[in-house]
Amino acid sequence: MLAALVILLLLVLLLARVPVGFAIGIAGVVGLLLHGGPQLLLGVLETSPHTAVSAYSLTPIPLFILMAQFVLRSGVAGELFDAARIWVGRVPAGLGVATTVSGAVFAAISGSSTAAAATLASTAVPEMTRRGYDPRLAGGLVAVVGTLAAMVPPSIILVFYAVLAEESVGQVLVAGFLPGVLVTVALVVTTLLLVHRSPELAPRGERHPVAVKIRTLTAVAPVAVLFALVTGSIYLSIATPTEAAALGAAGALAIGLVRRRLGAAQIRAALLDTLGSSVMILLIIAAAHVFGYVLTLTRVTETVVGAVAAIPAPATVVFLGIAVVYLVLGAFLDQMAILALTVPIVLPVVEQLGYDPVWFGVMVVLLAEIGLVSPPLGLNVFIVARATRRPTDEVFRGVVPFVVAMLVVVLLFTFVPQLVLWLPGTMAG
Numbered sequence: 001m002l003a004a005l006v007i008l009l010l011l012v013l014l015l016a017r018v019p020v021g022f023a024i025g026i027a028g029v030v031g032l033l034l035h036g037g038p039q040l041l042l043g044v045l046e047t048s049p050h051t052a053v054s055a056y057s058l059t060p061i062p063l064f065i066l067m068a069q070f071v072l073r074s075g076v077a078g079e080l081f082d083a084a085r086i087w088v089g090r091v092p093a094g095l096g097v098a099t100t101v102s103g104a105v106f107a108a109i110s111g112s113s114t115a116a117a118a119t120l121a122s123t124a125v126p127e128m129t130r131r132g133y134d135p136r137l138a139g140g141l142v143a144v145v146g147t148l149a150a151m152v153p154p155s156i157i158l159v160f161y162a163v164l165a166e167e168s169v170g171q172v173l174v175a176g177f178l179p180g181v182l183v184t185v186a187l188v189v190t191t192l193l194l195v196h197r198s199p200e201l202a203p204r205g206e207r208h209p210v211a212v213k214i215r216t217l218t219a220v221a222p223v224a225v226l227f228a229l230v231t232g233s234i235y236l237s238i239a240t241p242t243e244a245a246a247l248g249a250a251g252a253l254a255i256g257l258v259r260r261r262l263g264a265a266q267i268r269a270a271l272l273d274t275l276g277s278s279v280m281i282l283l284i285i286a287a288a289h290v291f292g293y294v295l296t297l298t299r300v301t302e303t304v305v306g307a308v309a310a311i312p313a314p315a316t317v318v319f320l321g322i323a324v325v326y327l328v329l330g331a332f333l334d335q336m337a338i339l340a341l342t343v344p345i346v347l348p349v350v351e352q353l354g355y356d357p358v359w360f361g362v363m364v365v366l367l368a369e370i371g372l373v374s375p376p377l378g379l380n381v382f383i384v385a386r387a388t389r390r391p392t393d394e395v396f397r398g399v400v401p402f403v404v405a406m407l408v409v410v411l412l413f414t415f416v417p418q419l420v421l422w423l424p425g426t427m428a429g
Contacts, residue, residue, distance in 0.1 A: 003298040006031035010291075010341070020337040021283030024291050031294035044293050049286035056242070057163050058285070062278040063245030064154045067230075069270035070252035071109050072119065074261040079219035080106050081123050086208045086216050093195035093202040095131060096141055097188050099124040103145035104184040105220075108152040108227050109252070113335075113372055117146025117380040121387035134201040135390055137194065140373075140398020143384040144187060144406070147369035150335060152180035153231045154248060157335050157368070159241070160281065161361040164288065164343040168358075169241040170234045171424045175358050177231065178423050179366065183409055190405040226251045235427055281336065288340040301345050308349045315353040316414060322346060323367055323410060330371015334379065338368055359420045363413060370406050373399040 006027050013023035032041040084098035084105075091097065099120065107116050120142045128138040150157045153173040162172040195202045230248040233239035239247065256262030262270075295301055311318055329338050343364070350360045372380045375396055385392040413420055 002031065002034055003295065003300045005034075006291075006294055006298075014333060014337065019280075020334065020340070021280060021287045023287075024284065024337075024340060025287035028287060028291035028294055031298075032290070035294065035297050044290060048289045048293065052286045052289035053282045055163065057169055058159075058282070060154070060159050060169060060241040060245040061156055061281055062274055063242065063249045064156050064159065065277050066270065066274040067109065067154070067226075067245065067248040067252045068115065068156075069273050070249065070256050070262065070267075071106075071226075072115055073266045073270055074252070074256035074259060076106065076109070076219075076223060076255070079216075080223065081120075081127075083216035083219050085127075087213055091192075092199070092204050093191050094204065095124075095128050095133065096137065096191040096195070096202055099128065099141060100145050100184060100187045100191065103142070104148050104152060104180065105223060105227075107146070107149035107180075108154075108231075109223055109248075113147050113149040113157075113369070113380060114383055116149040117143055117383045118387055120146055121384045125384070125388045128202075132203045135388075136394050136398035137191075137201050138398070139384050139388060139390050139395040140400070140402060141187070141191060143373050143378075143380045143395055143399050144402040146380045146384070147372045148180060148184060150365050150369050150372070151176050151183060151362070153177055153234070154245065155365070156281075157339070157365055158361060160285075160336060161339055161343065161364060163285065164339055165347055165357050165361060167361065170237075171358050171427065172361050173241060174231070174235050174427055175362050175420055175424045176365065179362050179409075179413065179420055182412075182419065183366070183369075183406060186405040186409050187402055190401055194401055222251075222255045226255065235423075237427060284336050284340050288344070291341075292344050295344060301348055304345055305348050305352050309352055315355070318353055319350065319355065319414060322350070323363070323414075326364060326367040327370060327374070330368050330377075331374040332377055333371075334377075335365070335368040335372070338371070339364065356417065356421055358424060359413075359417045362420045363410070366406070366410060366413070370403055370410075373403060 009030060010023055010027035013026060014020065029041060032044055080102040081098065084102035085095055088094050088097045088101065103116060103120050106119065125138045125142050129135055149155065153176050155173065155176055158172050158176050159169055162169040226248060229251050230244045233244045233247065234241055253262065256266070308318060326338065329342070347357060347360065351357060372378065378396065381395045381399060382392060385395045
């Protein structure tokens with residue numbers, strides 16, 4: 001009964017738009033007070049928050065955020081889009097394919113779904129609509145492509161999951177690479193199928209000489225080097241995730257300085273934004289640990305694991321039921337909140353079913369990506385609608401076919417988990 005009351009309080013606070021970290025923390029404090037009084041509460045608060053946020057595994061998060069801030073301010077996104085447009089723009093829906101490809105690459109170095117969506121909305125959508133693309137297709141595609149930042153390493157949300165699940169940060173990050181590529185391919189194929197069925201949705205792009213294509217590689221090269229510095233060094237075990245994140249931040253700063261896009265004001269703004277985002281994430285982690293004590297004392301996890309184990313159904317069916325719950329949560333809560341609230345409870349259940357925790361991390365993030373473009377919250381949809389000044393319902397209609405494609409990918413990973421686990425299984429060391 002106590003656990004139900006605390007969870008209900010948490011949901012009320014979240015629906016009242018109380019910041020996620022404060023909502024989780026308040027619910028945890030109330031739960032501890034009701035369970036054991038002030039003495040228990042003070043005992044937990046004296047140790048748990050500090051222990052939670054002082055973990056070494058958290059250090060990549062602020063560095064990845066800083067790297068993303070430098071990248072956002074160095075104008076890389078526009079150059080990536082132009083390069084992709086010139087290389088693939090001639091095929092039907094070429095500009096849409098270019099948006100998907102450049103968005104995936106930008107996601108690999110930005111780490112933020114909302115930032116990627118906002119940046120692509122301001123660069124790709126106006127160009128697509130100017131060239132005759134259907135506004136629903138343009139807005140919906142950009143909203144969905146922005147979610148790739150949650151999957152493609154270096155992903156902040158994957159690091160967050162690894163910390164909560166007490167798994168290897170490097171393994172979880174590398175596990176997101178191939179799924180990120182496959183989701184990108186699914187979005188490209190969906191775009192081509194939509195335009196093949198309804199050619200009026202998008203015109204054929206213009207042709208460009210080979211010399212022009214080669215010149216655009218100068219814009220892509222620094223991004224490729226930066227990606228290799230980060231993901232490659234983790235995969236080859238040359239650097240720890242923290243060291244790789246530091247290399248990425250230094251590389252992004254160097255790109256901005258060489259291109260003369262980062263001055264003192266931009267660097268200061270990047271540092272301040274990094275500080276704000278990092279504190280927000282650390283607050284959620286500290287609050288989640290306090291809330292976790294309530295779940296432990298009330299034996300919620302053991303009860304849920306026992307109840308799921310008693311379900312007379314195959315493990316795959318049970319997991320698909322869990323996936324539906326995540327899809328519903330994703331329509332109302334942001335990714336950080338979903339992971340902080342559910343991983344301590346659901347991960348033991350998934351392991352009881354025989355699934356790998358690294359695989360589960362990728363699946364949770366993929367389901368959370370779908371939530372970013374699902375009504376009623378659909379944060380990326382609102383960001384794109386606001387940035388492009390298009391009706392929100394128009395963008396929601398535009399994302400529908402791409403959401404279907406992502407759900408197909410969810411089913412693919414469910415029945416063929418090695419698509420997720422193969423690459424981390426080949427890591428050096």
